[in-house]
Amino acid sequence: MINTLFIPCLRDGLVFQEVESESLILDKDKELIHQLNESAAYIFTCCNGENNIQSIIDLVMENYAIDKETASNDVFHVISNFIKLNLINE
């Protein structure tokens, strides 16, 4: 179970490419492509091994001008999915 102190770090072998208002992530190891909307892509780019979840929530709040609860729900939801998809080392 992740908490706000968790520092998400992207797994090796991922290729990230922005495509208009969306993004694609190519997982070369698993031979999968993931399609992200803009906000999920932003959260993905924040997972740089330096930001913890709380920092990412703060960044999302600032970037999208949304309240803390909405930002928190979004960040936890997206990062949980990234972990399920094995894009982030747990």
Added chain:
Amino acid sequence: MNSYNKKIYLSIFNRYILAQVNSEDLYKMINHVYGAMITHKPKCEPHLSYILIKIDLDHMSITREGDSSKYFASSLSELLFLFEKDMTIELQKIRSDLLFIHSAALTIDGEAILLVAPSGTGKSTTAWAMINSGFSYLSDELAPIDLNSLTVMPYPHALCLKAIPPIFKLPDDTLYTSHTIHVPINEFCDNNVRPLKAIFYLEFNAESVKPEIHRVTTAEAAANLYANSLNILAHGENDSGLNVAIKVAGQVNNYKLKSNDLEKTCKEIKLLMNTI
């Protein structure tokens, strides 16, 4: 002693392939399936040379010059499969500049459209229906794209079906093997290189009352294109080829096509192509 020995030259993607056969029925099979690509003996050496040998109905083999392996088949359809498979792989090596997509390719009003889908979805059946609805034929399974000009090259082998289609009767000279049906398409061929106008990502949906066609984003199109490319790793940066899929998808019209009724599908595609 069998002294039958015939040479057939094929012109595919501006390259020459020689198929040498030792029996009349092998000759007829190659002629039937690749008739639209047969050419005269070229001045240059062929780029690929094959020898197809039939000993009897259950014992056949195929070898390629420059490859020490010999592949054996126990039926004409199996031999054809081996020939097609090896030739497709070797052509990708010879024309590594082209991006090969696993898709059907047809033309209308001089422009190409692709039907992209995994095997078994109904590409060839849909292609057959489209041919009978006014479209011309480039290929039913392999669409090589020139990335510089964004054009599609023809690969007009006989249309290969796994079952008799529900509509549009097959011609009398259709070849039936134990596993496949090969429909001669010479009269429907568009033997020209054509600019790519649209890509349809095909899904068969038995629940559909009518065909559903809707635009997809470049990102979704690129993901589908990437997944259905045969040699995309040979293109693009960082050996991923993803940027190539994005570049192609970004330059054409992309649609998801959920299909059930073949005739209605053909009508909808034709109507759409008239508007874009």
